[in-house]
Amino acid sequence: MVEETEGRTWSKEIKTLGDKIVKLSVLQAKELGDYLEQEHGIKASAPAAMGVMPAAPAAEDAEEEKDSFDVVLTAVGDKKIPVVRALRDITNVGLREAKELVESAPRAVREGLSREEAEEIKAKLEEVGASVELK
Numbered sequence: 787m788v789e790e791t792e793g794r795t796w797s798k799e800i801k802t803l804g805d806k807i808v809k810l811s812v813l814q815a816k817e818l819g820d821y822l823e824q825e826h827g828i829k830a831s832a833p834a835a836m837g838v839m840p841a842a843p844a845a846e847d848a849e850e851e852k853d854s855f856d857v858v859l860t861a862v863g864d865k866k867i868p869v870v871r872a873l874r875d876i877t878n879v880g881l882r883e884a885k886e887l888v889e890s891a892p893r894a895v896r897e898g899l900s901r902e903e904a905e906e907i908k909a910k911l912e913e914v915g916a917s918v919e920l921k
Contacts (some may be wrong), residue, residue, distance in 0.1 A: 855904035863915030
């Protein structure tokens with residue numbers, strides 16, 4: 787016996803099977819997927835096919851995925867002169883510009899760096915007593 791739906795013809799067995807699959811709970815559908823994969827080598831092509839959407843990444847994951855970092859000088863600390871010297875080395879600016887950077891904290895020192903470069907600069911500035919953030 788054959789049934790027709792919207793121009794397509796379905797056998798009674800396929801229609802019955804499809805109706806049973808639609809009525810499965812999420813856990814039963816997962817178990818069916820696992821069975822088909824293990825016993826018959828049939829793997830689901832996409833998790834969304836079963837109505838399951840992937841979770842949004844956590845805020846921590848978003849930071850790890852960043853590929854561009856800004857080094858922000860948040861505070862100078864007790865000794866301003868070593869921080870000015872370190873900034874001159876890091877930014878290749880003159881004494882006046884480095885002093886202005888220090889006096890205008892919090893302020894971005896370098897922008898658009900890789901994680902490694904940003905961490906290196908942060909370590910150099912913290913070594914001379916400055917407080918630094920990566921954004």
